[in-house]
Amino acid sequence: MSTSPAETLAAVAEKDTWTGKIREKAVEALPPERLLPDRQPAYVASWSYVFGALSIGAFIVVLLSGAVLAVEGPAWWHKSNVGLFVNSLHMWSTEFFFMFMVVHLWAKFFMAAWRGRRKATWITGVIAFAVSIGAAFTGYLSQQNFDSEWIGTQAKDGINSTGAGAFWNVLNFGQMLMWHIVLLPLVVAMVIGLHVLLVRRRGVVPPFAPTEAQLAKAGLTLTTTAAPTVSPPLLQEPVEPLPTEQPVPQEPVAAPALQEPTAQASTPQEPPPGLPQELLWNLPEDQT
């Protein structure tokens, strides 16, 4: 099929613009079906995978309740019943945000979730956690009561001992309030957004491959003496679409991880050519 001159010119013009280049790169890195997938691998059907989403949910409540507090002001949140409720909602949603984030961190730590070129995902999570602590601490300084004054006078010595007191003055209410309601929430939201995009890009980390002892305990045996090199159903390949075509599991999450490599073991396969070694999550060195 021939291309019209207008179409050719449009294609060339798009590639020559910075917006066109960014769009091309963005779509290449995160095609729509990967950005908003409607299917997930079978092993994601576990409660241990929901705490990231719960953290984001709590963060949204923090932002919304904080916005209401900003609209009404301190006299309202200290005196009126509704204001006290929203004030408490802001505090407790922060508590839940941190609780969910810590459980999410623990779960991902024990999964070694940085496997398979997911180091940037892990690091952005660490940054989000660290910046969130700063956002929460500046919140204690922004209450506008004796409690916040006491915390400020106690915190100044700790901050000054680090040398950061020259540009980070916890007794400067205006500065702390701006950090709390503008700068730090913006950074937390941006880092969380980047974290989620990286999760979409690299996929959710798969579970560890079962050991022979675990297979034996489950009543399963390998039919070959050689360990399976690759388990395609659980493979997380960053360029091809995620293995989202599996049906939602009919059994608890531990079962697919034990059964699927066994099914592959009877017909051992070679790794796809050109696949980076670190993606082969069930290679011996990846089980360490």
Added chain:
Amino acid sequence: MNLLAALVHLGGTGKYISWGVLQISLSNLIIIAVMIIMLVAAIALPFPKHETRRK
């Protein structure tokens, strides 16, 4: 609300537990315990099953 406030007095002096050089507030200890329980429950409890939406 008053009943809840009577159950847990949130405005009083904090309670602390000391063990040698370690010291932690009771509220923080409870939160850590709750988080550990949540993690164990998330691993142990089965996830709800769904019908396959697309064959």
